[in-house]
Amino acid sequence: VTAPLLMLAALASPQAPAQPTFGVSVENVYLDVFVVREGVSVPNLSAADFEVRDQGVRQDVRLAQHEDLPLTAVLVFDASSSLSGQRLKDLQAASRALLAGLRERDEAALVGFSHELSVMVPQGAHHSTVRQAIDAITPGGATAVWDGLYTGLKLPRSRGRALVVLFTDGEDNMSWLSPDQVQRVAEESNAIVHVVTIADVPGFMEAPARKPLRRVADATGGKVWVAGSSSDLQATFLRILSEMQSAYLLTYEPTGVKREGWHRIEVKVKGGRGKVRTRSGYFIPPGGPR
Amino acid sequence: MTLKAAVLLHTDRAFRLFDRGDGGAPLEMQAASQLLSLMDASAEQAFGPRWARAAALEFSRHGKWDGALGVLDPALEDHPDDPLLLLARGAVLESLCRLDHALRVDRREGAWAQARARKPAESGQKRARLERAESHYRQALALRKDLLHARVRLGRVLQLLDQTGESIRELEAVVASDPALLEARDAYLARLFLGYAHEHAGALDQAVSEYERALGAVPDGQAAAVALSHALHREGRWPASLESLQRGVVRAGQRLVLDPWWPYVAGQIEDPAELFEELRAEVTP
Numbered sequence: 358v359t360a361p362l363l364m365l366a367a368l369a370s371p372q373a374p375a376q377p378t379f380g381v382s383v384e385n386v387y388l389d390v391f392v393v394r395e396g397v398s399v400p401n402l403s404a405a406d407f408e409v410r411d412q413g414v415r416q417d418v419r420l421a422q423h424e425d426l427p428l429t430a431v432l433v434f435d436a437s438s439s440l441s442g443q444r445l446k447d448l449q450a451a452s453r454a455l456l457a458g459l460r461e462r463d464e465a466a467l468v469g470f471s472h473e474l475s476v477m478v479p480q481g482a483h484h485s486t487v488r489q490a491i492d493a494i495t496p497g498g499a500t501a502v503w504d505g506l507y508t509g510l511k512l513p514r515s516r517g518r519a520l521v522v523l524f525t526d527g528e529d530n531m532s533w534l535s536p537d538q539v540q541r542v543a544e545e546s547n548a549i550v551h552v553v554t555i556a557d558v559p560g561f562m563e564a565p566a567r568k569p570l571r572r573v574a575d576a577t578g579g580k581v582w583v584a585g586s587s588s589d590l591q592a593t594f595l596r597i598l599s600e601m602q603s604a605y606l607l608t609y610e611p612t613g614v615k616r617e618g619w620h621r622i623e624v625k626v627k628g629g630r631g632k633v634r635t636r637s638g639y640f641i642p643p644g645g646p647r
Numbered sequence: 648m649t650l651k652a653a654v655l656l657h658t659d660r661a662f663r664l665f666d667r668g669d670g671g672a673p674l675e676m677q678a679a680s681q682l683l684s685l686m687d688a689s690a691e692q693a694f695g696p697r698w699a700r701a702a703a704l705e706f707s708r709h710g711k712w713d714g715a716l717g718v719l720d721p722a723l724e725d726h727p728d729d730p731l732l733l734l735a736r737g738a739v740l741e742s743l744c745r746l747d748h749a750l751r752v753d754r755r756e757g758a759w760a761q762a763r764a765r766k767p768a769e770s771g772q773k774r775a776r777l778e779r780a781e782s783h784y785r786q787a788l789a790l791r792k793d794l795l796h797a798r799v800r801l802g803r804v805l806q807l808l809d810q811t812g813e814s815i816r817e818l819e820a821v822v823a824s825d826p827a828l829l830e831a832r833d834a835y836l837a838r839l840f841l842g843y844a845h846e847h848a849g850a851l852d853q854a855v856s857e858y859e860r861a862l863g864a865v866p867d868g869q870a871a872a873v874a875l876s877h878a879l880h881r882e883g884r885w886p887a888s889l890e891s892l893q894r895g896v897v898r899a900g901q902r903l904v905l906d907p908w909w910p911y912v913a914g915q916i917e918d919p920a921e922l923f924e925e926l927r928a929e930v931t932p
Contacts, residue, residue, distance in 0.1 A: 472909050473869065473899050473902075473906075474869060474873070474895065474899060475896055475899035475900065476893075476896050476899075499909070499912075499913075504869075504870075504873050507876075507877065507892075508873075508892060508896060511880075511889055530745065530746050530912070531908075531909065531912055533839075533870040533874055534873060534877055538877060542880060545880075
């Protein structure tokens with residue numbers, strides 16, 4: 358999965374800005390790129406193996422090290438009344454596994470949503486605080502999936518690679534924002550969105566109301582993970598992290614393209630050495646984020 | 648007095664059984680309705696519509712739309728000119744459009760395939776429901792033009808029916824009402840819906856202004872804070888957008904006033920608990 362982190366020279370600075378800023382001349386796009394062949398990650402590729410086009414214009418890319426950028430994992434939890442009993446217990450166990458997989462320098466945050474939104478643990482707290490908050494979740498109320506995801510997308514500060522993991526077992530019934538509105542925000546963000554859901558019945562994700570979840574995940578280079586049963590969730594979370602850590606982190610300074618507006622990104626691996634999954638683009642609003 | 652008490656007793660029992668998932672609940676509601684029909688005309692006139700409204704709102708609160716319509720329809724046959732019954736029925740139809748599908752597909756195995764097959768029919772059904780809701784709100788307003796919540800809902804339904812110009816006129820009429828008569832809830836919702844109209848027309852500055860005014864009416868309103876955050880985000884004012892969002896979520900669990908958007912979606916034109924309390928007080932010696 359990919360995160361175009363539109364970042365500045367401040368990348369290495371300990372005083373990173375709280376929001377993406379475009380006030381200086383140097384801007385880098387960061388992309389998480391997954392290369393898979395026959396279901397297995399393809400290792401040992403170099404920057405020269407990739408061809409990246411921004412708005413159709415070929416870019417000069419280099420391979421950044423994962424260690425260069427910490428990861429910010431925002432867990433967006435459906436805490437509505439439909440999530441209770443064993444489902445909740447399994448989710449809590451899975452999220453503990455996700456947190457255990459984070460490095461010390463990675464950051465985590467927790468957003469809970471029913472009809473009401475809550476930043477249960479803001480970014481920057483210790484992982485154990487997130488773990489305790491997850492264990493204390495009490496389900497109840499209606500479901501505002503899209504407003505919850507919007508909150509999760511807005512939360513991460515820009516100094517790291519952002520991973521937003523949305524867990525929901527139901528359909529939205531209370532959001533103010535529409536799926537299209539949130540998708541656009543997701544495309545503009547530097548976050549990779551994964552959706553984890555439980556499939557209690559056949560064809561669960563084929564329901565028309567759930568298609569927008571898949572669209573958001575696809576647009577950011579993420580995936581929808583349908584756990585066959587709630588007990589699969591722990592393995593699912595670990596798979597997401599492991600996949601994130603196996604991604605190639607490509608970076609480039611956009612050249613030859615207009616700065617503002619939607620930037621369509623195409624990434625290929627030369628010589629057909631694997632299938633690429635990455636985000637479809639990024640967006641800079643008029644005037645840039647202020 | 649005794650008949651009213653008996654109606655309320657059976658109604659209470661019905662909702663307790665519903666809560667427990669007990670199949671005997673409909674029989675209790677039937678008993679309540681039969682007792683109601685035994686009242687003399689003037690007693691029924693004073694009690695029946697309010698009971699029906701309270702029961703329908705309680706059904707709606709549980710997402711039991713059939714139950715709500717099952718109470719409202721006979722009540723409206725007997726009292727076709729009751730504006731609050733018309734408003735309640737419109738609200739149920741409006742909620743059905745948004746919530747019915749979501750509730751149904753979560754509970755029925757294999758419902759997705761059926762949902763796909765039903766899609767065109769459902770789309771038509773949704774529009775028909777919205778048009779009926781519109782008609783109910785118009786009738787209610789013809790009977791009581793000061794019923795501002797009906798005008799708010801009329802404005803929203805017109806918006807959903809793509810009649811944007813007329814929707815804006817109705818919503819602006821709400822916010823221009825005598826402040827002494829305009830409840831904070833209705834001012835909030837009207838501003839929220841006006842913001843939506845402007846945002847979808849691309850007039851972000853106006854949308855921001857309306858969302859801010861909505862928050863002026865109900866500072867704890869989460870939907871308006873999210874809406875404002877999103878409009879600011881679209882304007883590229885990202886720090887302000889984040890600030891608005893944070894303002895909206897920081898009060899989670901501590902709100903003094905519920906966001907009026909939540910009961911709006913659930914079709915709650917009033918609090919059924921308060922209505923039932925009022926009715927009970929009348930039969931308490």
